[in-house]
Amino acid sequence: MSDANRPPPTLHWVGPVIAWAIIMCALVGVVLLGVYGSGDLRFGGALGLAAVMLLTLAFGLVGVADEPPLMRLVAGAAFMFLALMFFLSFVDLVTRIRYH
Amino acid sequence: MTDAIASFGDAEPSREHEETGSYLESHGGGLSEWLLTTDHKRIAILYALLVTFFFFIGGTAATLIRLELFSPTATFLTDDGYNRVFTVHGIVMVWFFLVPLIPTTLGNFLLPLMIGAPDVAFPKLNLASWYLTLIGGLFVLGATLMGGVDTGWTFYPPYSTVYSNSNVAIAVLGVIIAGFGTIATGVNFVTTTHTLRCPGMTWFRLPLMVWGLYTVSLVMILATPVLAMTLVLVVADRWFGLPVFDGFRGGDPVLFQHLFWFYSHPAVYIMILPAFGVVSEVIACFARRRVFGYAAMVYAMLAIAIIGFAVWGHHMFVAGQSTFANLVFSFLTFIIAVPSAIKVFNWTATLYRGQITFEAPMLYTLGFVGLFTVGGMTGLFLASIPVDIQVTGTYFVIAHFHYVMVGGAVSAYFAGLHFWWPKITGRLYPESWARFAAYLMFFGFNFTFFPQFILGYLGMPRRYHVYPPEFHTWNVMSSTGAVVLAAAYLMPLFYLGWSLVYGQASPANPWNATGLEWKTTSPPPKHNFATMPIVDEDPYNYHDVRIGPEAERRDIDSVRAAPGLTPNNGRRSP
Amino acid sequence: MSESAINASAGIALPDPLREPWSDIARQREAATFGMWLFLMSEMLFFGAVFMAFSFTRALNVAEFQHAARHTEIVYGAPNTFVLVTSSLAMTIAVRAANIANRRLCARLLGATAILGFVFLVIKGLEYKDDLEHHLYPTLHFALGHNATQIFWAFYWIMTGIHAFHLTVGVGLVSRLTWLVHRNQLSLRSPQLEVTSLYWHLVDAFWIVLFPVLYVMGRG
Numbered sequence: 001m002s003d004a005n006r007p008p009p010t011l012h013w014v015g016p017v018i019a020w021a022i023i024m025c026a027l028v029g030v031v032l033l034g035v036y037g038s039g040d041l042r043f044g045g046a047l048g049l050a051a052v053m054l055l056t057l058a059f060g061l062v063g064v065a066d067e068p069p070l071m072r073l074v075a076g077a078a079f080m081f082l083a084l085m086f087f088l089s090f091v092d093l094v095t096r097i098r099y100h
Numbered sequence: 101m102t103d104a105i106a107s108f109g110d111a112e113p114s115r116e117h118e119e120t121g122s123y124l125e126s127h128g129g130g131l132s133e134w135l136l137t138t139d140h141k142r143i144a145i146l147y148a149l150l151v152t153f154f155f156f157i158g159g160t161a162a163t164l165i166r167l168e169l170f171s172p173t174a175t176f177l178t179d180d181g182y183n184r185v186f187t188v189h190g191i192v193m194v195w196f197f198l199v200p201l202i203p204t205t206l207g208n209f210l211l212p213l214m215i216g217a218p219d220v221a222f223p224k225l226n227l228a229s230w231y232l233t234l235i236g237g238l239f240v241l242g243a244t245l246m247g248g249v250d251t252g253w254t255f256y257p258p259y260s261t262v263y264s265n266s267n268v269a270i271a272v273l274g275v276i277i278a279g280f281g282t283i284a285t286g287v288n289f290v291t292t293t294h295t296l297r298c299p300g301m302t303w304f305r306l307p308l309m310v311w312g313l314y315t316v317s318l319v320m321i322l323a324t325p326v327l328a329m330t331l332v333l334v335v336a337d338r339w340f341g342l343p344v345f346d347g348f349r350g351g352d353p354v355l356f357q358h359l360f361w362f363y364s365h366p367a368v369y370i371m372i373l374p375a376f377g378v379v380s381e382v383i384a385c386f387a388r389r390r391v392f393g394y395a396a397m398v399y400a401m402l403a404i405a406i407i408g409f410a411v412w413g414h415h416m417f418v419a420g421q422s423t424f425a426n427l428v429f430s431f432l433t434f435i436i437a438v439p440s441a442i443k444v445f446n447w448t449a450t451l452y453r454g455q456i457t458f459e460a461p462m463l464y465t466l467g468f469v470g471l472f473t474v475g476g477m478t479g480l481f482l483a484s485i486p487v488d489i490q491v492t493g494t495y496f497v498i499a500h501f502h503y504v505m506v507g508g509a510v511s512a513y514f515a516g517l518h519f520w521w522p523k524i525t526g527r528l529y530p531e532s533w534a535r536f537a538a539y540l541m542f543f544g545f546n547f548t549f550f551p552q553f554i555l556g557y558l559g560m561p562r563r564y565h566v567y568p569p570e571f572h573t574w575n576v577m578s579s580t581g582a583v584v585l586a587a588a589y590l591m592p593l594f595y596l597g598w599s600l601v602y603g604q605a606s607p608a609n610p611w612n613a614t615g616l617e618w619k620t621t622s623p624p625p626k627h628n629f630a631t632m633p634i635v636d637e638d639p640y641n642y643h644d645v646r647i648g649p650e651a652e653r654r655d656i657d658s659v660r661a662a663p664g665l666t667p668n669n670g671r672r673s674p
Numbered sequence: 675m676s677e678s679a680i681n682a683s684a685g686i687a688l689p690d691p692l693r694e695p696w697s698d699i700a701r702q703r704e705a706a707t708f709g710m711w712l713f714l715m716s717e718m719l720f721f722g723a724v725f726m727a728f729s730f731t732r733a734l735n736v737a738e739f740q741h742a743a744r745h746t747e748i749v750y751g752a753p754n755t756f757v758l759v760t761s762s763l764a765m766t767i768a769v770r771a772a773n774i775a776n777r778r779l780c781a782r783l784l785g786a787t788a789i790l791g792f793v794f795l796v797i798k799g800l801e802y803k804d805d806l807e808h809h810l811y812p813t814l815h816f817a818l819g820h821n822a823t824q825i826f827w828a829f830y831w832i833m834t835g836i837h838a839f840h841l842t843v844g845v846g847l848v849s850r851l852t853w854l855v856h857r858n859q860l861s862l863r864s865p866q867l868e869v870t871s872l873y874w875h876l877v878d879a880f881w882i883v884l885f886p887v888l889y890v891m892g893r894g
Binding site: 010012013017024030035042046047049053067068070071077079081082090094 | 752
């Protein structure tokens with residue numbers, strides 16, 4: 001087998017560590033928001049930072065970009081159906097008449 | 101790794117050696133050979149036994165309901181007892197009969213055969229899902245034996261979480277467990293379809309049965325977890341006193357209905373999508389025609405699978421949902437009628453100019469098309485808000501969904517069961533008995549459920565066993581029909597059972613049908629195919645696409661004119 | 675490929691990772707990964723449903739949810755996030771170590787992953803104990819009264835409880851893999867490593883959303 005003649009493969013660990021560091025920074029941000037933030041800043045900021053952490057996890061640690069397109073489609077489909085569930089349920093909630 | 105190019109199992113010599121016997125042949129392992137099998141065909145049979153068992157549990161409950169309704173006054177059931185009986189009927193029939201019905205029995209058996217694979221992608225997981233369904237079913241049976249559940253199959257809070265004094269949580273746990281079995285089946289089927297198709301079996305050469313199983317698996321994977329979580333919240337409320345759906349502490353019971361119907365409306369498509377697949381196979385075979393608009397059929401199934409997730413609010417028109425949301429859901433519900441209609445029109449167009457013969461599977465299938473159309477059309481009535489508000493919670497709704505689920509899904513199951521019975525068992529069933537049962541089932545079904553449309557329109561509410569005398573006639577009609585229907589359902593048990601022992605041995609392809617499953621022996625060997633099949637033609641290649649059915653028809657006419665020849669192209673004569 | 679060749683020359687008999695109906699390990703791995711992604715899709719809907727229920731109820735009771743969320747302890751939540759994300763890092767590098775046939779490193783990192791998961795559960799247990807001492811379990815003796823604050827805390831217990839259940843399963847799976855890899859009883863080309871890693875990341879991802887939602891966002 002020609003594989004045996006190849007140089008020993010190296011461990012690519014830098015990418016995941018960078019991703020981990022980014023998530024840690026975002027975590028510090030979330031904690032700071034939790035302690036010092038207020039109102040809409042805390043609401044939006046925490047949501048935004050959560051999205052950053054999630055995306056970094058997906059691309060940096062899970063390596064979604066390296067997966068075949070089909071897997072990305074599957075992951076995307078889950079979000080689509082979640083969005084559908086949230087959207088149509090909230091269509092009901094926000095258009096209800098409140099009597100109090 | 102030189103074998104990295106080959107996709108899978110190109111018939112190694114060691115494997116061919118064990119291919120001699122059929123999958124039914126015993127290897128001396130006794131019962132454990134079946135209970136620990138990972139062969140998709142044997143698991144299909146395990147599932148068939150399980151769902152048949154649950155069909156008779158649910159059927160017994162249905163019989164009690166109809167017997168009780170013979171009379172406008174209470175006869176042998178108390179109010180509470182009646183609640184428990186219709187709840188068992190609902191839970192068992194929905195989750196332990198209709199949802200697993202076609203995918204886990206016919207689907208498990210046929211999916212690998214139809215795509216030319218030796219088994220499903222995860223054979224052990226396949227067996228595990230059977231056990232999950234079994235355990236879930238035992239929970240529900242346990243809850244029933246301990247006194248039953250009185251919430252109705254929908255488990256609406258706050259009744260189910262706070263007030264009900266019955267075994268709600270145990271039944272709910274059973275449904276959750278069986279749900280994970282359903283998810284496992286879905287994951288298995290989708291992976292199998294993606295990774296195990298034989299050479300030449302491209303996506304648009306898949307039989308529509310495979311498309312039906314594929315789309316239904318997607319719905320199972322996406323919808324079932326939402327039900328699981330919703331029911332977890334119910335158990336949390338019930339056992340741990342949490343207030344998630346408690347209106348007195350700020351919770352919203354309507355939220356439960358959103359989550360519940362986010363699953364339970366797609367669940368209707370879980371029941372009907374594989375039925376679409378069966379029907380497409382049978383109609384093409386017995387009309388000797390290519391399926392009309394194959395690609396449109398595929399896209400219609402995908403569209404139904406996706407849009408099915410956006411219509412759930414039509415179950416909540418009177419539940420306190422906002423008027424605006426009602427309009428949105430009503431509109432979306434009308435939209436989903438379009439792909440359903442495409443399918444019905446395409447089946448009809450497939451029949452057009454075909455050489456139709458009326459063997460039992462075809463009779464069941466034609467019954468399906470008619471009953472599903474009635475069920476679908478009355479669904480449009482219910483999608484329309486003014487009509488729905490009038491008939492909410494009446495027998496109109498009951499009749500509607502029984503037309504879709506029983507007239508539709510169960511008819512299709514019997515069509516498929518008869519169609520593939522020679523392949524599954526290697527025996528031919530007695531045709532005239534089967535035809536008689538098909539006619540009787542169609543007649544009994546309409547006899548039972550058509551009066552319920554009228555009852556509902558007149559205002560008879562569901563879930564009551566004491567009713568005003570003006571409804572008496574229609575209820576007696578319906579209950580009498582139920583007796584006929586019950587007899588029709590019992591018949592296959594006898595003549596199919598008889599055929600297992602006395603039936604004539606079946607050739608590999610008794611219907612002269614297309615499809616890979618007919619290219620292997622009946623019953624198939626353990627690994628399905630002695631050599632790897634290779635596909636080089638379109639599905640439903642019943643006639644040359646360039647010549648068209650006209651020429652074929654002239655052909656058949658000349659055959660009909662010749663004395664002593666059967667008109668059905670050399671297939672088994674009736 | 676190298677690993678089986680190395681092991682064969684070293685005289686170690688590894689169990690064949692190939693399972694029916696496959697005859698090709700690459701294809702089998704692809705199918706296992708795809709199957710896992712489908713399960714993850716299902717799990718996303720599973721957790722998505724409870725997030726929907728949370729958001730829906732919060733929109734009905736904003737003030738009560740804000741009040742209730744002030745009683746969560748970020749002192750537990752933040753370190754736990756740190757622990758769990760670090761475990762995901764270990765898991766990722768463990769799979770990469772397996773892909774280059776470094777069995778020793780793979781076993782160690784898998785072990786680290788399992789231990790970090792366990793540490794998370796311990797911290798969570800301490801937090802639960804603290805919550806119970808503050809009467810933050812929504813029953814009769816609930817600290818914040820008979821109102822919608824109870825629902826926030828109901829979601830707190832349900833969501834973290836289900837997450838902890840998933841994590842417990844994950845710790846079990848990873849511990850088993852650690853043992854098998856360490857004892858040379860699992861081929862590094864087995865699809866189990868990749869599949870378990872995907873599951874682990876998913877459980878981590880749920881926590882990443884849970885943490886801001888329960889500990890931070892609810893206050894805003």
